[in-house]
Amino acid sequence: MSAPLVVVQAAQTTRVGKTGFAVGIVIVSVIAAAALIGNALVPADPFVQDLGNRLKPPFWMEGTQPEHPLGTDQLGRDYLARLIYGARISLLIGIMTVITSGLIGITLGVVGGFFGGRVDDVVLFAITTRLSIPVVLVALAVVGLMGSGLGLVVATLGLLLWDRFAVVARATTMQVRTLDYVSAAWCAGASTRHILMKEILPNIASHLAVVATLEMALAILLEAALSFLGLGVPPPLPSWGLMIAEGKDYMFFSAWVIFIPGAALFTLVLGINLVGDGLRNLLGTERLR
């Protein structure tokens, strides 16, 4: 009697999951589109200051200016233009960090899981070492010592956030390695390279894609945190974290100054996480077989 119940539950989960997935995709693609072509649509320059027009409120408040739909910041720069430029920075950092950390983590994990033995011991040691390092502290220290900059933030986060990639890649590789089609490929005379690139990687890719979305969201949040602390992206580059940091002195009188970049950050991270959840539901472990 329990079997039909399970089926119904599964169906419900997928329906909810599908809605979330769709919402996530819409959010992420809108923000990505804004980051890519937004500056062409918004005439204002995110770097041009206009001290006579400081802290003009956004369109839903009194005293707004039509040429600044989201108002201006404390230096009179157009907030919408800065927000769009900030999306570009956030996505850039998210994607670059995921590429760097993904390369490191997936290589380590797949190699460890595939070859096992001593190799795996080394990989496990690296993972354990990495897990014992507090990310934010090290990121702060590195950025604090070596100065801030977009490249440095990406490099630091990329070198720190590979642990989940490695753990997942290692576990799934171990699982896939023993499956029949891998044995069949060996029996057909395949090389180790072929087995790794064509039999293992494509079949663990769905799991890695889920990790990638989570790591991307994490990297974006960490960049915002670092920028908020003044150790991330240097001004005048408009990072969302930096916008919150610059606006925090005015939050009691002009709350929208931190509300707008905060909401943007929240929406983007939510969207990415929804996409990740949706991916996980769509490409469950079933795909391994």
Next chain:
Amino acid sequence: MSALLDIEDLEVTFGRTAAVRGASLRVETGETHCLVGESGCGKSVTALAVMNLLARGGHRSAKRMSFAGTDLLSLPDRDMARIRGNRMSMIFQEPMTSLNPAFTVGSQMAEVLTRHKGASRAEALERAVELMGRVGITAPDMRLGQFPHQLSGGLRQRVMIAMALMCDPQLLVADEPTTALDVTVQAQILRLLASLKREFGLSILLITHDLGIVARVADRVSVMYAGEVVERAPTAQLFSAPQHPYTRGLLSCVPAPGKVRRDRPLGSIPGTVPMIPPGFAGCAFRSRCAHAIEICEHEIPRKSAGAAHDYLCRLMPRELEPQPA
């Protein structure tokens, strides 16, 4: 006839556990050789040892192991990889999981030919279509672009067989190729294997626990028990005059129409295949054998029961006759 695959005294160990203990096997050119035994007797491990694809921790050694005149024991890994899938290929028990879900059937089949023969992709795909037709897949052109999950179990096993034949191998190792399929598909696959054997001059090493299959397709049979080949015989002889008590036990477990009496239970062999500890001597079957006596604890000589028929048992045939109940 010359032996295509000649194995003498193969030993496979996993740490302290011996999976194969001195198995000898000869597969002649153009014959179907069946390797029979219960689960855990070392049949699949023997096949994997021949392929040099033992799982991690497995170690093989043998007095002789040659394939078409090539010594497999001293062959470097690179050269072995060149033989695998090319001159010697293998099909597996579980067709549902033996194909890579990430690629189309066509690209997986083509891959084998481009790898071993350096054929172009177009040539390889052409060969794939041809072989798919040969193994009885309808509309091979359409199947080529499909993914494994779009095919049924029987179709996937046919694809596996076609893939194994891509490079015109001399030896096809089939590890329980029909166990996971339903009976009608099973019959089709066996018929297919038999016709392919004739057509391609293939030798087949068929691993199975199904004596019905053995009776139907095998030319010769090797019965394995606990890592040893306990009896070797031409098929007809094995069924008409089985010598080893284990073989007899296996045969008595098979219900045959007309021979089974309803008031008598079907034959069975009590117990399961034992783990063989290191330093074990004597007959491994003695713990389950109804006829076991003291001398079974000592080294067992291989005895001949006619041309090309030998077995590992100390007991005289008359001692093995079923006692009148």
